[in-house]
Structures are given as structure tokens and as C-alpha cells.
Amino acid sequence: MRHVALVALASLTLVAPFAAPHDPAAADVSNRLAPPSSQFPLGTDGLGRCVLSRMLYAARVTMLSAAAATSIAMLAGTTAGVAAGYWGAWTDSAVGYLVNVFLAFPALLLALIFAAILGPGLGHGIVALSASGWTRYARVVRAIVRTERRARYVDASRAMGATPWHIVRVHVLPSVYPAISVMAMFGLANTVLSLSVLSFLGLGVVPPTPEWGAMIESSRPFLSIRPGLLLWPAGALIATMALLHWIGETTRENTRLDLRVEQ
Amino acid sequence: MGLIVENLSVRIGATSILKEIDFTIAPGERFAILGESGAGKTLIAMSILRLLPRDSVLEGRIYLGNDELTTRSEPEMERVRGRRIGMVFEQPWSSLNPVFSCGSQIAHAVRLHHRVTPRAARERATDLIERVGLPRDRYSAYPRQMSGGMQQRIAIALALAGSPELIIADEPGTALDPARLDRISHLFERITAEIGAALLLITHQLALARSLCANGAVLYAGEIVEMAAIPELLDRPRHPYTQALRAAIIPEGFRPIPGTAPEFSSLPHGCRFQLRCPFAVAHCEQPQQLMNGSRCWRS
């Protein structure tokens, strides 16, 4: 069931070019704020662009960007966590200090500040989101690595002359995967939301790139006449986040079950 | 002030637990309720304090001095609990609030029951701490900083905070070695004598009952099966269950009584011990009365 949902989400990112009836950037000011019709199933926005097409492309932009940001954060965080957990001593202290500094801020605020410093733009937004998300992975991975590091089979491995890289890859990482896969799901949901907020404020995507947060922002002047311009992207946002949360929850349940079976 | 429990029966939901519990404690007397765990001993204490679960039904009468307790409202019972009846719980460490210091908990209790200034309450709390045999500076210690024995004494001090007429001690001797058991026994003896309170001792440790109490009752599966003076009860038991209890204690420790106590939801008719009793006959299925202190028709 979970895998079905994942596939559905993934296909969201791919479907747009095929399913969208119009070019999302095609503006036709003479037809702005049109109600839903057979030609424009969800109507048009303030610049006469097809809402449905924009929604579909926005899904793509959001999912791909969020996936990119999450992957970078995961990679950076895991590396830092492994380094801190494996080598300990002052690598650990250094990483720890860095994590504390980053963690002083709530994640979204940090992303906002980074985005503010770097400037508007999707690329900058992705960097900002990665920078605010890596700490979670670092902490968890560090804890797992520290425990694994002390395991006897690690000592045995070192006695046999295995390189640290080998030990990490073979003994340590397998324990790390389940934890971070669960975190990645929730991280993805968070990133989707954060990206929307950034775009809403003007710091993520730049027009005319469609993105749900940006669409919510541009619906503001027309709230009283066309509330649908708010409700569709808002609904999509909430639905996606709920779906990702659900996938995360079930993944968590499953990893617990797997661990129990192993024992 | 003494305690009179008259025909107390307690049902939880549809299950009858306590049946026709009847006993009297004279003012200043020390009385024991003996039995295995699960027999319903703590439930008697909870019934006296009216701290029963929501779906329970209580029948019978309980008199503390001249006051009948079963018909009192909740606010009235709040004035009885702690002030006129002090309870020392089984596993005293879990009855202490971990986020307050021991002394302040006692002081709270003192202020709850007596109209005194905060300073006077602190004084009294420190006195109580001393009285249970602990150094005065333990006032500011937190429960987790103390040993189990010390925590128990704090729990006793808490029970004394309201100057009660009756102290209920639920399994005070569990997890104590004989030396400590002895000291706790002396502590209870001294305290109840000092404040003139009666003591209701709930325990499965026969030795503790013997050293502390004048009279006692044996509880099995929610029913009193024998009641007599302690020496009589322990040296010349008349009910087969009490006899089995006594026989279970051998120099090496315990020899368990064959069988297990029945579930309260599936009690036999008549004598509740018949399924484990070596002397059971058909007559035992008739409801048995307490005669001459024993519920067994054979004695």
C-alpha cells in the first residue's frame, strides 16, 4: 500500500508534461480569472494562465526540488554523523558545535535566513533548505554509529585489517538505513512545506515558475472573487504533506516490525 | 477513635470481590489483615478511604469513631483522608512525588490538614522527619536521592502529617530483610503509641503481624475465613487455609500451598477455599458463616 503511494507521488513528478492541457506560463490577460470550463478545467489565474496546468507543473517542481534538497541534506548529515560517531574525540566536538549552532534556529527560520542571504531563486532555495535540514540526520546517524562502533564485530573487523571505509560500509551503514529512510519521508514533507513558504515570500521560485506556495501568494489579491485560486494549491499542499506523513508513519511501523522479526 | 467495618461487600463491575467483611479495631489497637496478594486486602483499605474505581459498588457500613463513612460526599471524604486516616502505601517510593523535595511534600500535607503558617508547617514537617528516625536535613532531599528504607520512612511521615486516628499500612515489610523489618515494626509500634492512633496492618508476612498486632483476620479470595487474637490465629489456626498458610512457612523459606487462588470472576459457591482444601466435602458448597472466629464448619 505504501509502495503504491510512493509510486503515485513519484508519478506526480513525471505526469505534468503529458497531462497538462496548456503551457503553465502561457498568459492571456484577456481571459484572466475565468471560472472553470471545459477548456480550462480549473479556470484561469490573475494573468490568464491555466490553473490546472500550473498545478500539475507545480507538483513536479515541488517534488523534484524537495527531493533534491532532502537528498543533499541526508547526504551531508549522514557524512557528518558518520564522521562524528566513528572518529569521536574532537571530530565529534566540532560537528557537535556546528550542529548546536545550526539547531539554535528553528529549521524554517534558518532556511529563510539562508534564502534571504543568497537571494531569490530555486537553486538558492534548495541550498537553503539543505542547510537547514542536515542537522537532524547528523544527530541520529551519529548516535547509531557510536553504538555500532562499539560492537564486537567491528573490533574483530579492525583486527583483521579492514579499512574504516569498509567497516562503515559493511557494518555501520546497514543500521543507519532504516532510521534515515523514515526520517527522509518526514523530511520530505517538511521540505515541501518549507519550499512553499519560501516561494510564498518570494524567496524560492521566481515567476513564472509554478509552485504551490507561489500560487497561494498570487491568489491573495483575488481571494474574495476566486477563492479557488487559494484552495486548489492549498489543498494540494496539505494532501501531499498528509500523504508523505502517512508514508513516513507506515515506514516507521514496518521498520520496527522488521527489527522485531530479526530478533 | 476506633474503626468498625460492618458487612462490607464490594463489587467491581459485575464481579463480586469482597464479601461480608466484618471486623472492629478498638482505639489505639493494632489489627492485622493477613493473606496472599490478590486476596483483596488493599481493596479493603481503598474501601475505607472510598478510593474505589468508578464502576464499583460498595455495600455495608464503615464507622470511624462515631462517623459513618460510606454515605459521605467526596468533599467530606477529602477531610477524612490524610487527616483522620493516614495511609502508607505498598512500595512507598512510588507514592512520593519526584519533583518535590521530601520535606516540602510533608509540609504541603501538614498545611492541608491544619491551619498553620508555611513556616510552622516546615517546622512540623522537620519534626516529623526526625520522629520517623531520619536526620533533619533530609527535608530538602528529593525522593530519588534516598534509599528505599528512607523513602518508606518519609511515606510514614506523610501519613502522620494530619495527626490521624487510624493508620493503614499496606505491606510495609515487602522487600525488607529481617533486620529492617524489625526496625520498621518498632517504628510503627512507637509511633502509634505516641500519637494514640490505631493501626490497620495489611500484610502477608505472618512474622510482622505477630510482632506488631494484638488481633487479626485472615482474608482469602475476598472473604474473611478466620478472625482471632494473633497468638491464637498463628499458633492454633482453625481454618484449613490459615493452617496451610502456617505450614507454608518452613525454615528454608516458603513451601507454596498447592493450587492457585481462584479468579474473582469464577468463584465457587459456598466456601471459596474448597478447591484447594484437603478436607473439602459436598457440604462446603453451602454458604459458610463465620462461627467462633472461623468460617470452616469443621472447626
Place this chain on the structure above:
Amino acid sequence: MTALVVQRLIAAVLTAFGVAALGFSALNLAPGDQAESVAIARYGTTGLTAERIEQVRRENHLDLPPARRFQHWLRSAAMGDLGTSMVRGTTVVQEIRPRLWRSVELSGLAVGLSLSIAVPCGVWSAAREGGWFDRICRWAGLFGAAMPAVCIALGLMLVFSLWIPLFPVAGARGARSAVLPVTTLVIANAAWTLKLLRASMLDVLRQPFIRAARARGFPQPVILYRYALKAAAVPVVNLAGTQFLLLIEGSVLVETIFAWPGLGRLLVESALARDYPVILGCAIVFGFACVAVNSAADVLSVWLDPRQAES
């Protein structure tokens, strides 16, 4: 206790220093030539000459290596000078100060209201577990916590500003304009606090010492609000720190949506205007606020329950 406070204080100072360093380094990683941007802002693109750019560069120490620039910046910051806005010409501190107070107004009000709703409801719903009040609270908590703040804000605006013109859509004139922004913040914040406090209270109320307290004659309100709450409060305080930070975060959004002239809005405005000194100034102020909140929550939780000191 004092030893602990000192220890946490030192940690806070170190972290704050790290925050400043982080902000500064991010600034220098930003693309574009800062000297050029400042020169453009000052003289316009037409008045741009090489000498002017160099002059700007020297003035702002942009020709020095980053470490020394950081030193300069630190020194002036320590004396209260955070630089000058490139766009407006006023000093950063002048821009920040009034807006900081307006943000504090909003956040303070939100926190106060949020606590006064969430604490009694959390306690009462735990005390009457399973009852109708509890059920309402659980649903409210679930709903409020799940909705993104953006949606709450816009939803409120839709209903109470546009459909039913009760409150102004934007601006900060008078108390009425504060209602919607504060409500948005309160909804999200109170929901989380309620959920957490309720769960924590339920845990505590199950503990044997609560039954013992009843046996000792303590009346229900005292047990709930003094005995149980103190023990239950610890995880809430720990999370209250986080909640306050989320509030600060949320206020950025809310200020933008409702055009409330606070620090969050300044951050966004200066971000869009590429006004680097102001951006950095805002970032530092936010950073310090966050560190302060975290430290306060730490100290408070130890005061409430001394067992926390051991973690």
C-alpha cells in the same frame, strides 16, 4: 543550580558567537560583488564608476580577507553598530529596533494567549479523559497542529476579512488589526502545547503518587494544578522552547501576510531588496533570540524538575 546556569550561559555565548560567524560566512558565500551592489544602491547603475566601487569597497573593509572583516564587524557590533542599510541609508539598528518591538508585541501576545488557553484545556481534558471536553480538545489539537500556518492565516483572512469584513486585512493600526495575526499564531501554537500537555498529564496522572496524594486528602484541583502539573510541565517546557522558536518563525509569515511591521517582515523585505547589512542584522537578532529562548527553557526545566540536570 548556579553552576548549571553559568554553564548554560557559557554554552549560549559560544553558540551565539557561532551564529554570528555562520551568518557572516553565509553572507560572504553569497554570489555577487557586495561592493558593486552597494555602489549601485547608492549611486544608481548610471552613476557607477570603478573608483566609486573601489571607494565603497575600502569603506566597508571589503578588500580585507573575510576573517579580518569579521573581526571589524564583531567589534562594531559589540558596540552596537551593525552597519548601515544599503537601501535606506539609515543604520541597521535604527531599522531593527522599532520593528523588533512590534514583533515582540505580536509574539508576546500570542504566547500569553496560547498558554492561557492550552494549559487549562490540557489539564482539564486529561483530568476528564474520554469525556466530551477531552474529545473536542483532541480534535482541535490535531487540526490546529496539522494545518500549515500559511493556510490558517489565509483562511482566517478569507473568512473574517473578506467574506465577513470584521477585521482589517493588513496593517498595524489599532488593536483590531492585531486580532487576525495573533489568532493565527495562537491556533498553531496552542494546538501543539495542548496536545503535549495533555499527553504529559495523562502520563503523570497514571503514576502511583497521584493516587497516594488523593489518599492523603488532597482535593482534586490541588492535585491537578500543583502536584501533577509540575511533573507534567517538564516536557512541555522543553517543547515550549521549541514552540516559542516556531512562533518566531511563524511570525515571519504572519507579519508578511498581514503586513505587520515587525522584524520578520523586515527580513523578507530586505531579502528581496538585497540589503545585506540589514539581512545580517536581522539574522543575528533572530539568532540571539533563539539562543536566549533555548537557554531559558533549559534553565526553567531544571528548576521545575532537578532530574533534568543530569541529561
